[in-house]
Amino acid sequence: MKLENGNFWTKTISGKTISVFLVSNLILLSGFSGIFSQENKSGKVLKLTTEETVKRALDSNFKLQNLRYELAKTDSSYLKAESQYSWRLVADGSFRQTVLPLNQNNVFTGTKTSDDTIKGGIEKTIRTTGTYFKLEAGNRRFDSNAFEDKSNPLTASFAGLALPPLYTGFITATVSQDLLKNSFGYKGRNQEKILDNQKEMAKSQVSLQISEAIVGSLVDFWDYSVKLQSLKTFRRLKENVSNIRNLTVRKQGLGLSEGFEVNQWNALLAQADSQLETAVVQKDEAKRKLARTLKLENDSDLSEETDLMEEIPEKPDYTKDLDIAYKKRADYLNAVREKEIAELMLKNAKSDQLPSLTLSGSASSQAQTITSPDKNYTDATDGVQSARYKDFNGKVSFSYPLFDKGVAAGRRDSEIGVRQATLKENEVKNEVRDDLRGRIDSLEASYKIYKNSIVTEKETQNYYNGVVRSFQQGRADAVAVKNALDTLVRDQLSLTQAKVNFNIDLMRYYIAKNMLLERFDLDAEKLIPHLE
DSSP states (O other): OEEETTEEEOOEETTEEOHHHHHHHHHHHHHHTTTTOOOOOOSOEEOOOHHHHHHHHHHHOHHHHHHHHHHHTTTHHHHHHHGGGSOEEEEEEEEEEEEOOOSGGGTTTOSEEEEEEEEEEEEEEOTTTOOEEEEEEEEEEEEEOTTOOTTOHHHHTTGGGOOOOEEEEEEEEEEEEESSTTGGGHHHHHHHHHHHHHHHHHHHHHHHHHHHHHHHHHHHHHHHHHHHHHHHHHHHHHHHHHHHHHHHHHHHHTTSSOHHHHHHHHHHHHHHHHHHHHHHHHHHHHHHHHHHHHTOOTTOEEOSOOOOOOSOSSOOOHHHHHHHHHHHOHHHHHHHHHHHHHHHHHHHHHHHTSOEEEEEEEEEEEEEESSOTTHHHHOTTTSGGGTOEEEEEEEEEEEOOSSOHHHHHHHHHHHHHHHHHHHHHHHHHHHHHHHHHHHHHHHHHHHHHHHHHHHHHHHHHHHHHHHHHHHHTTSSOHHHHHHHHHHHHHHHHHHHHHHHHHHHHHHHHHHHHTOHHHHTTOOTTTTSOOOO
């Protein structure tokens, strides 16, 4: 029997036409027909590309959504610290009333006095110099019953000196400046740089976590593809084992095979059935995980087609990629920023050992009337705006820590922190170098493995087809067909896994350079969710 252009013809061996082989081969081929095709019975098929998977993950995946919100909070500490440089509206009021017995001490001041002050204004600490500034306006009401008691012989003769409530209005400007420890905002500027570095560190770290989560979502997507391909492969395996078993049973009836051969194929069929059940469970589990990750509808059937990369878009260049990694890698940049922070903290620790010399002063323009409080501000001649009546106040304060072990320990710890940060920077730099080298090696190796798997699968397919033809012609037994089929199944699974592994290594290569977001045309700033 030969196979030519898909047509069968028979020949006679030892005077007998081997029609049984023709019948058996037709049965076997009916099982092999469509061996590597699958009919999609669902009418609702969702085709996911890599970009679509990433988009759905960013919009639906809990971890990614949570990281995007974390990204929005990375500048919180910086902004909270910036509040110390904001303009502030301030106001306060004080009310005091005193009642004393009549004696020689308070004959002229009165036994009952009221002293009330209400004021309000604005204040600000200037970022560049650390100067404190405040401008406020207010009114003071003073009232005393001095000389108002006409029944008192001691004060009755001075009744003309009695006054109604006295109103004093004022506008005061206050300035305060540290000249040594926080000389013109030196420590404040350093602290601002520290917070800015911490903000960038948090942003870089969250961006890296987003990249890793994106890869995780893609891996879930590709894992489902692998499990689906495995299910299809094991289903074909079971069908073919069943067909070969049935053919062996028929051959036994014709006296062309032994009973123990049927026993062997029954065992292999049970084994294939177990593998198929395991594949079904794994596929369903992978689908549920993917549906949960991307928030897909439960009844959605996913397309079996994927846009997995088959070639490396750009050949890796270790020297060029290492330079990119040092400029973009979150771990290395954060190590550099940690060193900068440690150096700034050391500068502030040195400043803490200096004396504190603060110069402050205030200047007021004021007015006084017994008419009404608003008179002090409306009278252009004698009111506050005329600046005829002034009040100046100046103050110098000095403080210097003597034998302060706490300050000395702060400087020592800061110096140690600089050395530790330097060691960490060098260590992370070496880690980045080795990690990138490893990622490039893994990418190139997985690419070669993938290409070799293509050749292996193709050659195994050709070998399997040859064994089937030999089996049809009676030159090969069923065991040879089974072994060839097992090899083909294994190589097809290996090819699918090798393709996925190559794509995973490609994504990890992008992460090693921190270029994954650019790969999908994403920007960290654009990932920040819109908050109402």
